[in-house]
Amino acid sequence: MDLFEAIIGRRSIRRFKKDMVKDDIIMKVIEAGTWAPSAGNLQSWEVVMVKNSETKEKLVTAAYLREFLAGAPIILVLCANQHECGASYNDRGVELYCIQDAACAGQNILLAAHALGLGACWVGAFDEDLVVQALHLPPGLRPVSLIPMGYPDENPSPPPRGDLEEFIHYERFK
Numbered sequence: 297m298d299l300f301e302a303i304i305g306r307r308s309i310r311r312f313k314k315d316m317v318k319d320d321i322i323m324k325v326i327e328a329g330t331w332a333p334s335a336g337n338l339q340s341w342e343v344v345m346v347k348n349s350e351t352k353e354k355l356v357t358a359a360y361l362r363e364f365l366a367g368a369p370i371i372l373v374l375c376a377n378q379h380e381c382g383a384s385y386n387d388r389g390v391e392l393y394c395i396q397d398a399a400c401a402g403q404n405i406l407l408a409a410h411a412l413g414l415g416a417c418w419v420g421a422f423d424e425d426l427v428v429q430a431l432h433l434p435p436g437l438r439p440v441s442l443i444p445m446g447y448p449d450e451n452p453s454p455p456p457r458g459d460l461e462e463f464i465h466y467e468r469f470k
């Protein structure tokens with residue numbers, strides 16, 4: 297798939313077929329995450345792969361009852377490794393770089409999933425403490441996204457995008 301086709305054609309998918317995704321496909325998707333840029337190439341992110349129904353239900357609770365999460369055969373939980381990044385970059389590593397690392401990896405993961413015929417959605421609305429408890433995350437790991445993933449069972453229209461001119465500021469902001 298052409299890169300621009302993938303970028304423009306990717307959608308947030310919230311309805312999934314029951315079919316399980318083969319492990320080698322999931323590994324390929326996660327490997328795409330490792331090729332994202334990261335501060336100092338530390339790749340300060342971790343991913344917890346959840347397939348177990350009980351754990352999925354805990355994530356649904358953490359995500360304010362977004363039931364569609366449990367409808368996915370797999371949920372990837374992306375975490376920023378504040379501990380690792382802070383050791384090299386102090387406060388900026390803890391507060392910014394590791395979050396950016398995880399976000400860059402996440403976007404690669406979403407695009408790779410789409411390129412392989414999968415659907416996924418970045419879910420950022422959740423109670424972090426409940427996710428930490430559900431997944432036994434140690435201190436220094438901050439969950440940044442729940443990514444339900446599976447074969448899509450919907451084909452949503454693209455939500456509108458802003459005009460380029462709304463984003464770009466020439467030479468200075470105003």
Ligand SMILES: Cc1cc2nc3c(=O)[nH]c(=O)nc-3n(C[C@H](O)[C@H](O)[C@H](O)COP(=O)(O)O)c2cc1C
Nearest residue numbers: 306307308309310417418419420421422452454455
């Ligand atoms: C930081 C962030 C947080 C998001 N949180 C949620 C969320 O909590 N629940 C949800 O259903 N979608 C969430 N989304 C997905 C957006 O709603 C979606 O990307 C946006 O509407 C554009 O649609 P598209 O991804 O199909 O282009 C989030 C996306 C981002 C980048």
